[in-house]
Amino acid sequence: MTESNKKAFREGFRDGIPIGLGYLAVAFSLGITARVSGLNWLQAFIASATSYASAGEYAGFTVIGSGGSYAEMALMILVANCRYLLMSAALSQRLSADMPYYHRFLLATHVTDEIFGINISRPGKLVPAYDYAAFLASGPAWAVGTAVGVLAGNILPDRVVSALSVALFGMFIAIIIPPAKKNRVIAGLVLVSFALSFACGRIPYVREMSSGVRIIILTVIIAAAAAVLFPVKDEEKEDAGGA
Amino acid sequence: MQAVHNIYIHILVMGAVSYLIRVLPLTLIKKEITNRYVKSFLFYVPYVTLAVMTFPAIIEATQSPVSGALALAAGIILSLIGANLIQVAGACCAVVFISELIIGKIV
Numbered sequence: 242m243t244e245s246n247k248k249a250f251r252e253g254f255r256d257g258i259p260i261g262l263g264y265l266a267v268a269f270s271l272g273i274t275a276r277v278s279g280l281n282w283l284q285a286f287i288a289s290a291t292s293y294a295s296a297g298e299y300a301g302f303t304v305i306g307s308g309g310s311y312a313e314m315a316l317m318i319l320v321a322n323c324r325y326l327l328m329s330a331a332l333s334q335r336l337s338a339d340m341p342y343y344h345r346f347l348l349a350t351h352v353t354d355e356i357f358g359i360n361i362s363r364p365g366k367l368v369p370a371y372d373y374a375a376f377l378a379s380g381p382a383w384a385v386g387t388a389v390g391v392l393a394g395n396i397l398p399d400r401v402v403s404a405l406s407v408a409l410f411g412m413f414i415a416i417i418i419p420p421a422k423k424n425r426v427i428a429g430l431v432l433v434s435f436a437l438s439f440a441c442g443r444i445p446y447v448r449e450m451s452s453g454v455r456i457i458i459l460t461v462i463i464a465a466a467a468a469v470l471f472p473v474k475d476e477e478k479e480d481a482g483g484a
Numbered sequence: 485m486q487a488v489h490n491i492y493i494h495i496l497v498m499g500a501v502s503y504l505i506r507v508l509p510l511t512l513i514k515k516e517i518t519n520r521y522v523k524s525f526l527f528y529v530p531y532v533t534l535a536v537m538t539f540p541a542i543i544e545a546t547q548s549p550v551s552g553a554l555a556l557a558a559g560i561i562l563s564l565i566g567a568n569l570i571q572v573a574g575a576c577c578a579v580v581f582i583s584e585l586i587i588g589k590i591v
Contacts, residue, residue: 259570262570263569263570263573266570266573266574267573270573270577279491280491284491284492284495287492287495288495288498288499291495291496291498291499291502291503292495292498292499292502293502294502296533296534296537297498297502298498299537300537301494301495301498304494305489305491305494308489309489310489311489311493311494311497314494314497314498314501315497315501318497318498318501318502318505319501319505320529320533321533321537322501322502322505323505323526323529323530323533324529324530325502325505325506326505326506326508326509326526327526327527327530329505329506329507329508329509329510330509330513332509332510333509333510333513334513336510342511345507345510345511346507346511348510349503349506349507349510349511350503350506352506352510355569399547400547400581400584400585400588401581403545403546403547403551403580403581403584404546404577404578404580404581404584405577406545406546407542407545407546407552407555407576407577407580408573408574408576408577409573410538410541410542410545410555410556410559410576411555411559411572411573411574411575411576411577412569412572412573413534413535413537413538414538414556414559414560414563414572414576415559415562415563415567415568415569415572415573416530416534416569417530417531417534417535417538418559418560418563418564419563419564419566420531421531422563422564426528427528427531430528430531430532430535431531431532431535434531434532434535434536434539435535435536435538435539435540437536438535438536438537438539438540439539439540442540452541455536456533456536456537459532459536460529460532460533460536463528463532463536464525464528464529464532464533465525467524467525467528467532468521468522468524468525468527468528469521471524472520472521472523472524473520473523473524473527
């Protein structure tokens with residue numbers, strides 16, 4: 242390893258540790274959802290190690306819990322993880338043109354809100370050593386936290402499980418509200434999404450759909466309507482992106 | 485007529501789709517996406533889907549819907565005043581725990 246790569250590795254590890262601590266708590270909450278959906282600790286561990294996505298895994302577990310099909314799962318993950326498509330697209334603009342493909346394949350295993358955020362906040366081209374170190378410091382906590390959530394969810398009192406189960410939603414709120422504060426269209430969309438999601442859980446026939454299908458349909462309709470009514474200018478995209 | 489699905493195959497589908505979503509842009513995109521509507525749609529999807537997944541699920545996840553609603557309100561207020569992700573998640577848990585203790589005493 243060159244001297245500059247060593248420095249980048251150290252910095253990545255340092256930046257990854259607080260991310261890993263946060264992951265532990267949120268993954269624990271995700272493990273509670275996994276348990277409710279019928280997964281054991283090993284299945285939850287494998288799911289977190291391979292998918293490495295908070296909202297995506299939550300959505301996936303609800304599909305498993307509601308007895309959904311594999312096609313419903315694939316579509317659900319596509320919608321719930323769509324932001325990683327965007328983040329990877331943004332990240333692709335920061336890779337040097339001669340970066341070997343094996344780096345690209347490895348980077349793709351762990352694009353998350355936080356890892357994307359710290360990479361994008363560094364000036365210049367992406368340094369793989371920095372990214373890998375950040376992932377090493379934070380990634381294992383995600384998979385272990387999920388497995389522990391499944392196991393401890395059986396032992397802890399209901400009141401504690403009830404409290405911890407909202408950590409994941411807290412994280413979702415923390416992702417959507419800051420951009421909503423800066424962008425009125427996003428603020429409006431969040432409110433409309435809350436309202437329609439609530440209504441669809443109560444309207445006869447619509448409420449019979451599995452929650453997974455409901456999430457997919459609502460997301461596509463609301464986001465498509467917004468894209469037609471309020472197409473974004475390039476500057477807005479730059480501002481609101483990030484972790 | 486509910487088909488029985490294998491959890492491991494479900495997990496495989498989850499992992500495979502999650503990876504494809506990340507690896508395709510990193511390996512295939514050499515230029516930027518230019519269609520304004522496609523870009524806008526992709527830009528709005530994350531916010532809409534997270535919002536749809538958060539509500540009303542947050543008030544159904546807790547023992548009392550009141551505590552879930554209080555956690556939602558606390559999370560939004562803290563996010564507005566600039567708290568980070570971990571602080572918001574932690575505060576939501578604390579709000580549920582404390583409010584359910586109080587509700588438990590009243591009921």
